[in-house]
Structure formats: structure tokens, C-alpha cells
Amino acid sequence: MLxxxxxxxxxxxxxxxxxxxxxxxxxxxxxLMGPSGSGKSTMxxxxxxxxxxxxxxxxxxxxxxxxxxxxxxxxGLMFQDYALFPHRDVAGNVAFGLRMQGLGPAIIHDxxxxxxxxxxxxxxxxxxxxxxxxxxxxxxxxxxxLAPRPRLVLLDExxxxxxxSLREHLLVEMRAIFTQVEATVLYVTHDREExxxxxxxxxxxxxxxxxxxxxxxxxxxxxxxxxxxxxIGLENLCTASxxxxxxxxxxxxxxxxxxxxxEAITMSPTGSHTATVAGSHFRGGAYRxxxxxxADSALVTWSxxxxxxGTTARFDIDPxxxxxxxx
Numbered sequence: 001m002l003x004x005x006x007x008x009x010x011x012x013x014x015x016x017x018x019x020x021x022x023x024x025x026x027x028x029x030x031x032l033m034g035p036s037g038s039g040k041s042t043m044x045x046x047x048x049x050x051x052x053x054x055x056x057x058x059x060x061x062x063x064x065x066x067x068x069x070x071x072x073x074x075x076g077l078m079f080q081d082y083a084l085f086p087h088r089d090v091a092g093n094v095a096f097g098l099r100m101q102g103l104g105p106a107i108i109h110d111x112x113x114x115x116x117x118x119x120x121x122x123x124x125x126x127x128x129x130x131x132x133x134x135x136x137x138x139x140x141x142x143x144x145x146l147a148p149r150p151r152l153v154l155l156d157e158x159x160x161x162x163x164x165s166l167r168e169h170l171l172v173e174m175r176a177i178f179t180q181v182e183a184t185v186l187y188v189t190h191d192r193e194e195x196x197x198x199x200x201x202x203x204x205x206x207x208x209x210x211x212x213x214x215x216x217x218x219x220x221x222x223x224x225x226x227x228x229x230x231x232i233g234l235e236n237l238c239t240a241s242x243x244x245x246x247x248x249x250x251x252x253x254x255x256x257x258x259x260x261x262x263e264a265i266t267m268s269p270t271g272s273h274t275a276t277v278a279g280s281h282f283r284g285g286a287y288r289x290x291x292x293x294x295a296d297s298a299l300v301t302w303s304x305x306x307x308x309x310g311t312t313a314r315f316d317i318d319p320x321x322x323x324x325x326x327x
Contacts, residue, residue, distance in 0.1 A: 001026055002047065002152055002186065007056035008208075009042055016042040018208035019056070024152070029178055029185040031195040034205035035231070040188045043205070044156050047186065048077045060151070071100065076150030080157040082141035084129045090116070090140050091125035097148040115143040118177060135166050142174065146181065153178070153185045159194065171197045192232050196220075204228055220261065222323050229259045229323070235300045236260040240324075242297050246273055248319045255324045264321030265291075265301035271314030275299065280307040291315065 002024040009017040017039045024030040034040045045051045047058055049070035057064050065073050076097070084093050091112050098108045116122055119139040129137060138158065145153060158174075159167040175198045178185050189195050195202050196216040203213040212219060212228045223229035226237055236259060240250040243258045250258065267289070275291035278298060287306045291299045291313060299315075307313055 001061060002184070003057075003059040003062070004043065004047065005057045005059070007043065007046060007058065008054045009039075009046060009051055010054050015208050017046070017053070017056075020205065020208060020210050022203055022210055022213070024184060024186050025201075026184050027182045028200045029175065029183075029187060029198055031187045031189060031199035031202045032205060033189055033192070033195045033202055035190060038205045039208040040190075040205050041156055044077075044154050044186065044188050047152075048075055048154055049073055074151045075154055076145040076148065076152070077154045078141050078145040078156070078158050080160045082137050084137060084141060084144075086130060088129070089125065090121070090127045090129060090132075093129060093140055094125075094143045094147050096144060101148055111147055112143075115147045118146070118181070119143045120173065134162050135170060138162065138170060142177070146177075146183070151184065153183050155185065155187045157189055158187070160189075167194065168197070174198060204231065206231075221321070223259060223325075225325055226257055226259075234259050234261060236262065236265075238297060238299075242293065243322070246293075246317060248317060248322060251324055254326055256326050257324070259323040259325075260299065260317060261321055262301045264318045265299060266316045266318070267301065267303050267307075268314055268316055271316045273315050273317065274312050275315065277307045277309050277311050277313050279309055282306065289313070 004020060004022040007017050007020045008015060020039065020043060032040045032043065042051060046053055058066055094112045094115060095108050098111055112125060116124055119142050121136065121139050121143065129140060132140065159170060162170070171194060187198060199216055201213060202216055202219055203210050205211065206227065212224050219232055223232065223234060229237060238258050238260065240255050240258060243250065248258070275293050277289060278292040279290040281288045286302045286304055289301050289303045289307055291301065293299060301315070
């Protein structure tokens with residue numbers, strides 16, 4: 001298990017990480033997600049050994065690795081640009097880490113064939129990396145990362161250079177690969193859909209600190225605060241007073257804000273509440289509908305049919321699906 005404890009790293013006196021804590025369980029895929037400048041890549045580089053912290057600790061199975069050199073940590077790191085060697089063929093790239101381990105040619109050959117099969121590139125060993133597509137280069141980089149059997153796999157925005165359709169396809173494949181080899185993975189991204197697709201758990205970092213850490217379902221259904229809710233794409237933050245007007249009472253007097261996931265809103269001709277349709281946009285299979293409740297409040301939901309802006313719509317809210325907090 002990876003344990004990051006109270007990690008602080010400063011650049012020119014400014015903290016990139018500010019007392020960050022994180023635990024990654026064995027054989028799990030843990031995503032670290034945050035906005036640009038939040039410290040996620042800095043944390044990944046510190047774990048890999050490429051940055052040294054001002055304070056705090058990084059431990060594997062209870063033993064600090066701060067004094068362990070990069071090449072002896074047993075961690076595999078894959079960058080967004082893949083960093084493939086253009087003068088080596090596919091097999092030469094995949095074999096790089098194995099050669100660094102001092103393994104014999106026969107063992108290297110068999111392991112290269114094994115991981116190329118694993119990532120869906122059997123028979124690609126003698127190809128030039130310059131002839132490969134973006135998706136194929138990503139698979140080669142992944143094969144090179146997995147070949148030495150690292151005890152921890154670190155991935156920094158590994159699909160950021162690919163188009164969305166290819167990313168979605170490769171995400172499913174990567175999760176299956178990591179599950180098959182029982183890898184322990186820390187995966188950095190800023191994209192919620194990417195994170196929720198591949199992760200067992202998602203840690204959210206902001207301002208150099210971990211502000212939330214839960215399963216994708218847990219984060220979606222019970223975000224800890226308004227900032228986290230907005231960051232993961234929950235738009236329906238309403239004041240407790242506005243929700244009281246809709247007949248939904250907050251659980252405590254100190255509760256100030258409720259978050260309504262879009263699936264908790266049901267459009268119905270017999271709905272208990274009314275609103276003016278502010279917008280209706282087709283998103284492939286459903287319409288994203290904006291409902292105006294007043295001058296300072298609106299809700300977003302999904303509808304199987306388009307609704308005319310300016311018309312009145314009726315809807316119901318499932319109060320059991322609302323998350324509450326003081327914000």
C-alpha cells in the first residue's frame with residue numbers, strides 16, 4: 001500500500017503541495033483529479049522520486065521511500081507524451097526497463113511478447129514507433145511501463161493527447177488490463193468522465209490538499225462541499241431556503257445548501273413543481289434541460305424529448321437523492 005503523509009513541496013516559497021495525505025490500496029485503481037495547478041502532477045512526481053518534499057513522508061507498505069533512488073523504488077511512471085525512444089523499435093522500447101534490471105535476452109524476449117499481447121499489439125515488436133497511431137503509441141508506452149512488473153503504476157494524464165472516442169475505448173481496455181495483472185495504480189487526470197470510468201476510488205486535490213476521497217458513486221451522491229460538487233459536474237446547488245420553497249426541508253437548521261443530481265429530477269405532466277424552460281439542448285440520446293426557478297436559481301436535468309424555451313414544465317424532486325452540507 002502507498003501512503004502519502006502530510007506532504008509539502010514549495011517552489012520559490014509557494015506551496016504546490018500543502019500537507020497532502022493519500023492512501024492507495026493494493027491492487028486498486030486510485031485516480032487523483034484536480035484543476036490545473038492543484039498539485040496533482042507534483043504529487044505524482046514526488047511519489048516517483050522526481051521531486052523531493054520539504055516535509056512529510058511517502059511510504060510503501062509502511063517503509064519510507066524518500067531515501068530510495070528513483071530506479072530502485074519499483075514504481076513505473078508513464079507520461080502524457082509517452083516519451084518513446086524514436087531510434088528503437090517497439091520491442092526495444094518495451095524492453096528498456098527489463099534491460100535496466102539486467103535480465104537475459106531470452107527472458108526479455110518472452111516478457112516483451114507477453115506484454116505486447118496484453119496491450120493488444122501482438123506481432124508489433126519490429127515496427128518503428130514512428131509508424132504507429134496515437135492509440136498504438138499509448139499502448140506501447142503502457143507495455144513498457146508494465147513490463148518490469150512495477151509494484152506501483154503511476155500515470156500522468158496518459159490519454160490527454162487522444163481524441164475523446166479513442167480515450168473512452170482505451171479507458172475500458174486499460175481498466176481491464178490493470179485488473180488482469182492485479183496492478184496498484186495511481187492515475188492523474190483533470191477529466192471527471194475519465195476518472196469515473198477507470199477508478200475504484202477518486203481523490204480530489206485543490207490548493208495542494210486532498211479535499212475529497214471516495215468511490216466515484218460516493219462522490220457523485222454525497223459530495224463533501226459545494227466546490228467539489230461543482231468540480232465533478234453537479235450544477236444543481238440550491239440554497240436551503242429555495243429547496244424549502246419546493247417542499248424539500250433541510251435535515252438541520254445549520255444546513256445551508258443542497259445538491260440535486262440531475263437524475264433526481266423527473267419531468268412529468270403531473271409533477272408537483274413548475275418552472276420555466278430556459279434552454280433545451282440535444283446531447284445525443286437525451287436533451288439537457290435548464291429550468292429557471294427564479295431570478296437567481298435554476299436546475300439542470302435530462303429529458304428524452306426536447307422542450308420549447310419559454311414554456312412551463314412540471315417536475316418532481318426525489319428528496320432522498322439530495323446531498324446536504326454547510327457551504
